[in-house]
Amino acid sequence: MTKQGKFASAGTQARARSHSAARPAKPPSMPEIKQAALEVPVLDASGLLTGLTWPRSDFVRAMRAACEQWGFFQIINHGLPDELVKTQFSAAERFFNLPQEVKRACKRTPDNAMGFFDDELTKQRLDLKEAFDYGRPLKDAVELKHLDGINRWPDPSLAPTFKTQLTKYFSAMERVGLRLTEALALGLDLPSHALHPMMEKRHSAFCRLNFYPPAHNTSASVHDSNGHGPTAGTAATTNSVAATAEQDNNRDTPHANGNLGSDSHATDSSGSRGASAPGRTDEVASSRGQAWHEAGRDLGISPHSDAGFLTVLAQGPTPGLEVWHEGRWHLVRPIPGAFVVNVGDMCEVLTNGRYKAVLHRVLASGPQPRSSVAFFFNPSYESDVAPLQSCISPQHPLKYKPVSWGYYRTERFAGDVSDAGKEIQLDDYLVQN
Numbered sequence: 001m002t003k004q005g006k007f008a009s010a011g012t013q014a015r016a017r018s019h020s021a022a023r024p025a026k027p028p029s030m031p032e033i034k035q036a037a038l039e040v041p042v043l044d045a046s047g048l049l050t051g052l053t054w055p056r057s058d059f060v061r062a063m064r065a066a067c068e069q070w071g072f073f074q075i076i077n078h079g080l081p082d083e084l085v086k087t088q089f090s091a092a093e094r095f096f097n098l099p100q101e102v103k104r105a106c107k108r109t110p111d112n113a114m115g116f117f118d119d120e121l122t123k124q125r126l127d128l129k130e131a132f133d134y135g136r137p138l139k140d141a142v143e144l145k146h147l148d149g150i151n152r153w154p155d156p157s158l159a160p161t162f163k164t165q166l167t168k169y170f171s172a173m174e175r176v177g178l179r180l181t182e183a184l185a186l187g188l189d190l191p192s193h194a195l196h197p198m199m200e201k202r203h204s205a206f207c208r209l210n211f212y213p214p215a216h217n218t219s220a221s222v223h224d225s226n227g228h229g230p231t232a233g234t235a236a237t238t239n240s241v242a243a244t245a246e247q248d249n250n251r252d253t254p255h256a257n258g259n260l261g262s263d264s265h266a267t268d269s270s271g272s273r274g275a276s277a278p279g280r281t282d283e284v285a286s287s288r289g290q291a292w293h294e295a296g297r298d299l300g301i302s303p304h305s306d307a308g309f310l311t312v313l314a315q316g317p318t319p320g321l322e323v324w325h326e327g328r329w330h331l332v333r334p335i336p337g338a339f340v341v342n343v344g345d346m347c348e349v350l351t352n353g354r355y356k357a358v359l360h361r362v363l364a365s366g367p368q369p370r371s372s373v374a375f376f377f378n379p380s381y382e383s384d385v386a387p388l389q390s391c392i393s394p395q396h397p398l399k400y401k402p403v404s405w406g407y408y409r410t411e412r413f414a415g416d417v418s419d420a421g422k423e424i425q426l427d428d429y430l431v432q433n
């Protein structure tokens with residue numbers, strides 16, 4: 001059996017176990033088995049936060065297989081209290097419902113990446129979303145000068161618990177990110193702490209709240225009181241997103257370099273940017289969403305890979321996230337309480353392409369708003385990320401030149417805020433270039 005084959009079968013076994021753990025009541029029917037085979041792997045991460053020692057070898061193996069085959073997986077039973085995630089979504093909902101001028105008062109700028117924004121470009125195309133970025137609580141003057149700038153918070157008299165809640169979530173996610181990194185190291189046959197120098201104390205993680213407005217103005221009362229999104233119409237939304245995904249599978253096929261074919265330069269950053277009058281998010285964002293849709297934009301985020309190391313994402317109940325795998329888009333099914341984890345560009349470089357930073361996108365064409373919270377677990381800015389010796393062999397020759405993470409992040413952010421031509425990407429670091 002090849003090495004690849006061995007990992008694959010270990011992953012499949014662990015996956016099968018985790019699926020049966022998630023649905024103990026009845027054996028899977030044929031359609032469920034077919035569905036499971038087609039979807040992003042779901043891994044049982046029991047003990048991730050509470051276990052005293054690694055390895056939980058079945059999880060480590062399943063994670064390795066998922067990183068090699070999909071670059072994406074979901075974790076369930078990870079041990080992070082559900083309440084913490086729910087409170088984060090409620091805080092996000094309250095923030096996005098603030099008047100536009102309150103949000104704009106903490107808007108990010110080209111020299112400071114932290115804060116609110118509604119004008120992100122992904123692959124030179126305007127994303128149909130609002131977002132808020134924040135980083136680790138700053139401890140001293142040196143860190144105040146970090147490359148991503150400093151945190152900006154909304155007026156505390158208008159959002160009294162926002163900073164406290166978000167900081168609490170961030171600390172919890174640092175632990176999740178580090179434990180996943182330890183599992184990843186073990187999966188590469190390294191000691192569990194091998195990646196700590198670049199990922200532990202001086203990591204440059206940041207967290208992003210995403211809000212995707214509904215396509216049509218039907219959002220009047222779609223949020224439930226815990227801020228966890230729609231209380232009605234989710235099934236309809238699921239169907240409409242799934243249908244869109246199906247239609248789209250024959251369209252918008254990404255090129256190997258990660259850009260959309262004919263759409264890759266479809267940038268119109270003026271249309272709706274900065275045009276909205278102050279008001280409540282559900283009204284303003286919904287009408288803006290409608291304008292975007294009428295202009296033919298139905299992507300919350302264009303196809304991209306994440307620049308950093310690992311992303312750990314909580315998605316609300318409205319579907320929309322899709323992953324490019326084996327020639328088509330696959331919807332990442334929202335599972336209550338699960339985190340979606342994906343490999344970023346720096347992890348792909350570290351593993352010499354063995355783990356894939358795959359393209360993903362967000363459809364925003366349904367009648368329901370969508371929310372998600374992404375934790376981007378990134379290396380220290382001074383890291384030069386280079387392929388591990390153990391990932392280089394005659395069968396897998398050196399693929400990437402070393403990447404200075406600080407430089408890569410700075411360039412990627414510059415491309416997020418203005419269209420200066422093609423964004424920096426991994427292909428620029430291919431040894432054969």
Ligand SMILES: O=C(O)CCC(=O)C(=O)O
Binds near residue numbers: 210306371
């Ligand atoms: O909202 C989502 O589900 C995904 C967001 C995402 O891909 C990103 O923020 O990079």
Ligand SMILES: [Fe+2]
Binds near residue numbers: 304305306360
């Ligand atoms: Fe992403």
